[in-house]
Amino acid sequence: MTNRLLSVTNVTISFGKREVIRDLAFQVDEGDCIAIIGPNGAGKTVLLKALLNLIPYRGEILWSPQARPGYVPQKVEADRQLPLSTRDLLAAKARLLKLPPAEPLGICDEVGISNELLNTSIGALSGGQFQKLLIAFALLGRPNVLLFDEPTASLDELTEEHIYELLHSLQAAKGMTVLLVSHDLSVVYRSANKVLCLSKDKTCMGPPKEVLTPTMLQELYASPPHYYQHVHEHDHESARERDLRIAPEREKW
Amino acid sequence: MVREQALLFVLVLFFSLAAGLVGCVALMRRMLLAGDVISHLALPGLGLAFTFKLNPVLGGAATLFLGTFLVWQLQKKTGLATEAAIGVVFAAALAIGAAITPSENLAESLFGEQQGISPTGFLLGAAAVALVVFAVFRLRDRLALAIFSSDLAAATGVRIARLDLYFLLLFSLTVLVGLRFMGALLASSLIIMPSATARQLTNKLSHFFLFAVVISLSAVAAGFLLNAFVLHFSTAGPTIAIISATLFSLSLLVRAK
Numbered sequence: 001m002t003n004r005l006l007s008v009t010n011v012t013i014s015f016g017k018r019e020v021i022r023d024l025a026f027q028v029d030e031g032d033c034i035a036i037i038g039p040n041g042a043g044k045t046v047l048l049k050a051l052l053n054l055i056p057y058r059g060e061i062l063w064s065p066q067a068r069p070g071y072v073p074q075k076v077e078a079d080r081q082l083p084l085s086t087r088d089l090l091a092a093k094a095r096l097l098k099l100p101p102a103e104p105l106g107i108c109d110e111v112g113i114s115n116e117l118l119n120t121s122i123g124a125l126s127g128g129q130f131q132k133l134l135i136a137f138a139l140l141g142r143p144n145v146l147l148f149d150e151p152t153a154s155l156d157e158l159t160e161e162h163i164y165e166l167l168h169s170l171q172a173a174k175g176m177t178v179l180l181v182s183h184d185l186s187v188v189y190r191s192a193n194k195v196l197c198l199s200k201d202k203t204c205m206g207p208p209k210e211v212l213t214p215t216m217l218q219e220l221y222a223s224p225p226h227y228y229q230h231v232h233e234h235d236h237e238s239a240r241e242r243d244l245r246i247a248p249e250r251e252k253w
Numbered sequence: 254m255v256r257e258q259a260l261l262f263v264l265v266l267f268f269s270l271a272a273g274l275v276g277c278v279a280l281m282r283r284m285l286l287a288g289d290v291i292s293h294l295a296l297p298g299l300g301l302a303f304t305f306k307l308n309p310v311l312g313g314a315a316t317l318f319l320g321t322f323l324v325w326q327l328q329k330k331t332g333l334a335t336e337a338a339i340g341v342v343f344a345a346a347l348a349i350g351a352a353i354t355p356s357e358n359l360a361e362s363l364f365g366e367q368q369g370i371s372p373t374g375f376l377l378g379a380a381a382v383a384l385v386v387f388a389v390f391r392l393r394d395r396l397a398l399a400i401f402s403s404d405l406a407a408a409t410g411v412r413i414a415r416l417d418l419y420f421l422l423l424f425s426l427t428v429l430v431g432l433r434f435m436g437a438l439l440a441s442s443l444i445i446m447p448s449a450t451a452r453q454l455t456n457k458l459s460h461f462f463l464f465a466v467v468i469s470l471s472a473v474a475a476g477f478l479l480n481a482f483v484l485h486f487s488t489a490g491p492t493i494a495i496i497s498a499t500l501f502s503l504s505l506l507v508r509a510k
Contacts, residue, residue, distance in 0.1 A: 009498040011259050026426055045479045052404075052407075054407050054408065071405065073402070075404070076401065076402045076404075076405065078401045078402050083452065083455060083460075084400070085458065086459070088397060088458045089397065089398075092393070092398055093394070093396040093398060093409055095394045096395065096411070097410075121456045123456070141409075203377070
C-alpha cells in the first residue's frame with residue numbers, strides 16, 4: 001500500500017477579489033510524479049507556493065509527517081549581483097538545518113556542480129548553472145518530495161535535457177515524489193504518472209494518456225493548442241511522446 | 254574630561270563596527286532606505302527629551318523603536334504606496350522633530366555633539382554593540398537565505414517577517430548608539446556609506462563584511478581625530494560623514510569586476 005504524502009481539500013486561493021484557484025482537491029502518494037499543466041495565469045506557481053505555506057489560502061493542505069518537501073522555484077527575485085557564492089548559499093542552508101558540513105559537497109557532486117562553480121558568485125552563473133544551484137539548494141536536507149516549477153524555462157535544449165535527466169535520476173534512484181509544473185507535454189508524458197490540469201474554469205486529474213487528449217487540451221488552453229501528433233510506424237509510442245509538444249507562449253522568467 | 258573623551262572615542266569605534274556589519278546586511282536586503290528613515294524618527298524623541306529635560310538617549314530610543322514597528326508594518330506591504338508612506342513618515346518625523354526641539358538643541362539633535370561619555374553610558378553603548386554583533390552573527394544564515402530569496406528562505410523554515418523585524422531593531426539599536434555623536438541626520442550615514450563602499454571593492458561575502466568594518470573604523474577614527482586635533486568643530490559627525498562619502502567616491506574608481 002502506498003503512503004499518502006499530501007492531501008489537498010477544497011483549496012481556494014485569491015488575490016483580493018480575484019480567485020486564482022477555486023475548490024481544488026487532489027492527493028499525492030509516495031513515488032508519484034504529478035505534472036501540473038495549464039495556461040499562463042492558471043495558478044500553477046501560486047499552487048506550489050500555497051502547498052509550501054508561502055501564501056495564504058482557504059481550505060486544507062495536509063502534508064504527512066513523513067513528507068519533507070524541497071522547492072525549486074521558477075525564478076528567484078535575488079539581485080544577481082549579490083556578493084554571495086554558491087558555496088555561501090549552500091553552507092548557510094546546511095548550517096541552518098544543522099546538516100553535516102560535508103553534505104553540500106555530496107549534493108553538488110550529484111547535481112554536477114564543480115568545485116570551481118562552488119566558489120563562483122551567483123551573479124556569474126549561467127542560466128543552467130543557476131538552475132543547478134536551485135536544485136542543489138532544494139536537495140539539501142534530503143527532501144522526499146520535490147516541487148519543481150518550470151525547471152527549464154529559458155534554458156537551451158541541451159541544458160534542458162540535462163536538467164530532466166537529473167530529475168529522472170532523482171525519481172529512479174531515490175524514489176523521489178515529484179510535483180512538476182511544465183508546459184512541455186513530451187516531458188509530462190515521459191515523467192509523470194498523473195497530470196493535474198488547472199485553468200480558470202476547469203480542473204482535472206488523471207494519467208497522462210487519459211488527460212492529455214486533444215479535446216481536453218483545447219478546453220484547457222481555451223484557444224486551439226498548436227500541437228501536432230506525429231506517429232511513426234516502427235516506434236509508435238515514443239514518437240508520439242517525443243513529438244507531442246504544445247506551443248502556446250511559454251511563461252518567461 | 255580626557256578619560257570621558259577617550260571612552261567616547263572607543264565607543265565610536267565600537268559603533269562603527271556594528272554599523273559596518275548592519276550596513277552590509279541592510280544593503281543586500283535592500284533595507285538601507287527603510288533604516289535611514291527609521292533613524293530620522295529619533296528626532297521627535299530627542300526634541301521631546303530636550304523639552305522635558307529628560308535623557309536624550311531615552312527620548313530617541315522611544316521614537317526610534319516606535320518608528321521601527323511602523324516602518325516594519327509598512328514594509329510588509331510592497332509597492333508604490335508603501336514607498337510613498339515611508340517617505341511621508343520620514344518627512345513628517347523630521348518636521349515634527351524640528352518643530353518641537355528647542356532651537357538651542359536643534360543642531361546637536363541633527364548632527365550630534367562631542368561631549369565625553371560617562372562610564373555607565375559607555376558600558377550601555379558597548380553592551381548594545383556587543384548585542385548587535387552577536388545577533389548579526391547568530392542570524393547570518395537566515396539573513397543570507399532571505400537576501401537570496403524570501404520564498405526559498407521561508408520554504409526552509411525562516412520566518413521572514415520576524416527576521417525583518419529583528420533586523421530593523423538591530424538597525425535601530427545601532428543608530429541609537431551613534432545618535433549622541435552623529436545626530437539623527439547623520440547616524441545612519443555610517444551604516445550606509447561604508448557598506449556601499451565595500452560593495453564596490455569586492456564580490457566575496459566575507460571580504461564584503463570585513464571591508465565594510467575596516468572602512469567604517471577608518472572613517473570614524475580619522476574623522477574623530479581630525480576634528481579633535483585640527484578642525485575643532487562642535488561635533489565630529491559631519492567630518493566622519495564627509496570622509497565616508499569621499500571613500501565611497503574613491504571606491505567608484507577601483508570598482509571590483
